[in-house]
Amino acid sequence: MLTIGDVARQAGLxxxxxxxxxxxxxxxxxxxxxxxxxxxxxxxxxxxxxxxxQEAGFTLEEIRTLVSGFPEATPAGDRWRALARRKLPEVDAxxxxxxxxxxxxxxxxxxxxxxxxACGVLxxxxxxxxxxxxxxxxx
Amino acid sequence: MLTIGDVARQAGLxxxxxxxxxxxxxxxxxxxxxxxxxxxxxxxxxxxxxxxxQEAGFTLEEIRTLVSGFPEATPAGDRWRALARRKLPEVDAxxxxxxxxxxxxxxxxxxxxxxxxACGVLxxxxxxxxxxxxxxxxx
DNA sequence: CTACCGGTTCAAGCGAGCTTGAAGTCATTG
DNA sequence: CAATGACTTCAAGCTCGCTTGAACCGGTAG
Numbered sequence: 456m457l458t459i460g461d462v463a464r465q466a467g468l469x470x471x472x473x474x475x476x477x478x479x480x481x482x483x484x485x486x487x488x489x490x491x492x493x494x495x496x497x498x499x500x501x502x503x504x505x506x507x508x509q510e511a512g513f514t515l516e517e518i519r520t521l522v523s524g525f526p527e528a529t530p531a532g533d534r535w536r537a538l539a540r541r542k543l544p545e546v547d548a549x550x551x552x553x554x555x556x557x558x559x560x561x562x563x564x565x566x567x568x569x570x571x572x573a574c575g576v577l578x579x580x581x582x583x584x585x586x587x588x589x590x591x592x593x594x
Numbered sequence: 595m596l597t598i599g600d601v602a603r604q605a606g607l608x609x610x611x612x613x614x615x616x617x618x619x620x621x622x623x624x625x626x627x628x629x630x631x632x633x634x635x636x637x638x639x640x641x642x643x644x645x646x647x648q649e650a651g652f653t654l655e656e657i658r659t660l661v662s663g664f665p666e667a668t669p670a671g672d673r674w675r676a677l678a679r680r681k682l683p684e685v686d687a688x689x690x691x692x693x694x695x696x697x698x699x700x701x702x703x704x705x706x707x708x709x710x711x712a713c714g715v716l717x718x719x720x721x722x723x724x725x726x727x728x729x730x731x732x733x
Numbered sequence: 734c735t736a737c738c739g740g741t742t743c744a745a746g747c748g749a750g751c752t753t754g755a756a757g758t759c760a761t762t763g
Numbered sequence: 764c765a766a767t768g769a770c771t772t773c774a775a776g777c778t779c780g781c782t783t784g785a786a787c788c789g790g791t792a793g
Contacts, residue, residue, distance in 0.1 A: 458739080459739090459740075459741095460740075469782075470739095470740085471782055472780085472781060472782085474741090474742095476781095489740090489790085491740050491789085507691065507694065507698075511691055511694075511695035514779080515779075516779095539703050542699055543696065543703075546695055546699060549649075550692045550696070552646065553685055555650075556647065557685050559646075560678045564678050598770075599769065607751095609769095609770085610753080611752085614751060614752090628758085628760080629770075630758095630770050630771075631771090653750095
């Protein structure tokens with residue numbers, strides 16, 4: 456049984472973050488010994504999931520849905536699957552954007568432009584078509 | 595010559611955002627007519643660059659360096675290239691994380707687990723090795 | 734017994750990225 | 764001339780994801 460400090464040290468975050476996660480429903484309320492939180496080792500799995508999802512661009516709100524075990528009162532893993540299904544295209548879109556960015560970065564390493572928008576790298580002609588380009592997806 | 599309202603409408607953001615970008619140095623100060631800002635169409639290119647970089651996870655601070663034409667007082671595009679070089683691996687890492695997330699989402703659509711961490715999909719055994727896993731990269 | 738260490742709560746603060754509101758300016762329209 | 768509407772500045776507010784500080788509690792060591 457680990458104290459919040461142990462968990463924090465091993466997971467590489469601050470106790471305050473762990474309490475915060477608990478407050479917003481990302482972590483379950485642990486049992487307590489004399490008022491103090493005691494954690495089981497599988498809290499690390501949970502934290503790792505949270506972190507990964509966070510790095511993948513999910514909000515804590517979304518992660519809460521991902522991660523919390525809607526115990527009864529819910530169809531099944533249907534809720535989680537629904538979210539996953541909804542999120543997949545977003546993740547794909549994100550990957551695409553990042554790959555575009557990657558290309559831009561890489562190609563711009565090879566040219567002499569002073570600024571990004573003075574540079575042809577983007578494939579945009581720097582004016583004219585720009586307004587069309589400007590409304591790509593973001594909504 | 596476009597007013598700030600025109601630009602905002604066409605770019606899909608609010609005038610306040612445009613003024614904000616100007617304040618933090620993402621957009622150059624436009625000329626003014628009777629105190630009001632007037633923009634050239636190439637502002638849309640700039641805005642599109644900003645948006646893309648933002649979606650790719652750059653902070654406005656970084657984008658400022660990316661986008662602003664450090665006119666004199668700077669070696670060349672060296673500064674921008676330096677940033678690009680520094681950012682490339684980060685972008686790559688981000689892409690990798692997203693692909694992991696994608697895999698998790700996709701595979702979890704195919705299993706019956708109620709929660710993510712009850713599920714084997716992650717490849718983590720749900721305890722034991724977790725603490726090791728927990729410290730992947732984040733720093 | 735006292736000190737100290739690490740836990741506890743709660744409210745407030747912070748940085749990023751904007752938005753909102755108040756108060757004023759300016760051009761056009763009736 | 765007065766009203767309208769889009770602009771202006773400036774300061775303050777808001778959301779997210781935490782952190783920090785004040786004040787307190789409990790267990791162990793000297």
